[in-house]
Amino acid sequence: MNVFDLIIHDKEQVSLDDVFLNNYNQQNIEQLIKEYKYVDELTKYGLPVNNKILLQGHSGCGKTTTAKAIANALGKPILILNLSNVVCSRIGETSQNLKQIFDKATREKAVLFLDEFDQIGKERGSDDKDVGEMRRLVNTLIQLIDYFPENALLIAATNHAEIIDTALMRRFQLRINFEMPTSDILDTYYDKILLPFPAEMQHFERRYNISFAEAKDYAFTCIKSLLIEHFEKLDHLDELAQIEKSVE
Numbered sequence: 232m233n234v235f236d237l238i239i240h241d242k243e244q245v246s247l248d249d250v251f252l253n254n255y256n257q258q259n260i261e262q263l264i265k266e267y268k269y270v271d272e273l274t275k276y277g278l279p280v281n282n283k284i285l286l287q288g289h290s291g292c293g294k295t296t297t298a299k300a301i302a303n304a305l306g307k308p309i310l311i312l313n314l315s316n317v318v319c320s321r322i323g324e325t326s327q328n329l330k331q332i333f334d335k336a337t338r339e340k341a342v343l344f345l346d347e348f349d350q351i352g353k354e355r356g357s358d359d360k361d362v363g364e365m366r367r368l369v370n371t372l373i374q375l376i377d378y379f380p381e382n383a384l385l386i387a388a389t390n391h392a393e394i395i396d397t398a399l400m401r402r403f404q405l406r407i408n409f410e411m412p413t414s415d416i417l418d419t420y421y422d423k424i425l426l427p428f429p430a431e432m433q434h435f436e437r438r439y440n441i442s443f444a445e446a447k448d449y450a451f452t453c454i455k456s457l458l459i460e461h462f463e464k465l466d467h468l469d470e471l472a473q474i475e476k477s478v479e
Contacts, residue, residue: 247303317329412442
């Protein structure tokens with residue numbers, strides 16, 4: 232299989248306004264975008280731009296959406312790669328695949344988004360099956376990150392930052408934590424995603440203590456149920472009208 236076939240070229244336009252972030256994360260991301268805006272000026276002072284970002288925390292809380300929004304704000308293409316799909320039985324082949332993908336992101340000055348980063352970034356020595364090979368894979372990844380150019384941006388995402396190799400963790404200049412949304416934030420999120428639907432379809436019992444992804448799935452399931460119920464009533468009224476017409 233061609234490794235480039237595993238890259239998702241996502242064309243969805245996501246704005247930072249579409250991302251629900253706490254104030255701290257919002258400020259960090261805005262700072263990141265401003266650094267790229269003034270990259271030439273900062274370079275004159277010998278100041279590097281942060282181009283290696285780790286998004287860590289709960290699943291479904293906005294890591295992928297945030298990566299898309301950053302790419303959109305920077306006007307860069309985004310290459311999305313789920314690392315669980317890249318790992319091969321032959322570790323050497325995995326290393327070669329990674330190098331090809333990093334080279335592509337470098338050529339295109341793109342945002343390279345590595346999802347499920349813990350799949351290949353585990354602490355060296357934690358894999359009893361083939362410790363030597365896994366160490367070499369992590370070493371390769373460290374080298375690729377170290378030489379990743381400033382005109383491209385690397386964003387990695389993980390739900391399990393605690394198992395990632397400490398040397399890899401040190402390569403990321405900015406780490407952003409994603410926590411489960413509060414009830415108030417979820418209410419704001421519900422209000423936004425329900426806005427396009429008729430008002431009478433927006434009234435259902437809301438769930439809390441869940442992620443944004445879970446809230447969206449739940450809300451859309453409720454909306455579909457209400458819409459189907461509405462369509463069934465219309466169908467029933469139409470059937471009654473047909474019966475009345477035939478009687479006449």
